[in-house]
Amino acid sequence: MTDKLFEVISKGSLDDLVEYLKVYELDISEATDSSGFTTLHTCVSYGKAEHIRALLHIGQNFEKPIYNNWINRQTKDGYSPLLLAVSKGNFPCVQILVQFNADIYATNNLGLGVIHLCAQGNHPQILAFFCEMRMDLQACDNKGGTPLHWAAYMGSFNSLSLLLSLGVNKNTKDNEGRTALHLAVIAANEKVVRKLVVYGASTEVRDKKNRTPLEVAIVSDSKGIVKMLKDPAFFEKISCKTKLQKPNRNNKHLVSLICFITFSFIFILFFCAKGKRYLEGSIGSYMLIGIVAAVIANLIYLMSSNPGYIDLPKTYNWQELYKNAKGEICTDCKIFRQPRSRHCFYCNRCVIRYDHHCQWINNCVGLKNNNMFLIFLFTLIILCGVVDYIAVDVFLFPKNDGMFKGKNAIPPAAIVVFISSLILYPITLLFIIQVKNFSHNKTSSERLSKNRKHAGKRGFFLTNCYRMCCNKPN
8 A cells, every 4th residue: 555655646646645545544654665755755756745735734633743753754864855855956845844844954964954955956046945044054064064165066056156145154164174165176166166266265275185275276187277266477467367356346457547647648748748849739739638638538437437237126035036037146136137247246236238347447347338448448549659659759869858858858758658558558458359349249258258148149240339339238
């Protein structure tokens, strides 16, 4: 009879199960199959949520100790019906079992609880469900591993993102002294490594073998992760590439650019407007001053513009968010992420058609300001070129006019050439990249991403440029 009961559970409908239990009075609390699964385990294995509800309604008539033993009975591996439902990611089964008072604090033989299994199996909706029940997100298993350790090692990106957004400790060590970042490096998961580091995971923590995550990556020959974690070379720094670390929004690059523009204006004023060495008359001087004004006007606009931020919700509910999910969810902004949008960790906002966060303007480049950013780069290149030309000419052929006369003009001219060239190189490189992006209707973020599913529609060159210039989301 017992074998027939499990066959009805696995293959039959709810009506078949109810009818079978009416005909044969079986003790469903003691029935087990050959693998040690109870009737509830079997229902979970086959995803029969309504079968579970029917059985638990019957179980309400049991004595409390018998009922509790049945609903929480563990297999030889230590899995209760609830733990099995969580590991399989079956949210309806989880909800019903919790509703009927299954033990949410149970752990299996490895010390893994419901939060660990959510993280391990990448089940963010179930994880959010238990988080709202105030479960311990820092609970450790038998080896000291936290849910974040499991999410990092298994590459469970969605669960990892939710845990990080909920503020778990990024640098907790397991019994081997390894942080979640160590395990992500061991698993060679570049996406998880990047996520952990930008959220503040330390790259300097050493495990019991005295190895940092970078040293683990070197031993494992994970070239992509090594390149990600090591300090950039000199020319990479000039190209504005920085070491992967937690983003820190500051005005350092912006102040440097403003100082350069101010210095260029003064330089042009004294060497061109007064000396009139390159363009005769006031028209030429005003043209050069006009370039400076255009750069400043564009800079002010880009600094203060809205790049295309997605509006934040006034209230949110994790369960509703995951239940109504229509695509990728941003766990930081608590919103559905629109196609071609991405979260900026400097601004801590999601931006539509996100290109990149530009340190020179201390703002994001996105849907609403990408076209003006291209114009800004073009005018800045012209300004750098003009200043370089004047400075080189002054350096090579000093004359007795302007503020500095003869050889006295050489030192300031040399300084201007160095500073202007230092800025001109990355700006020109960025301009070329932006032109290429416009011609392909693609953002820098999409170009560098391995996931191309949200890239814009491809068309002819002019069509692509039109879409990018006229603020078309796709």
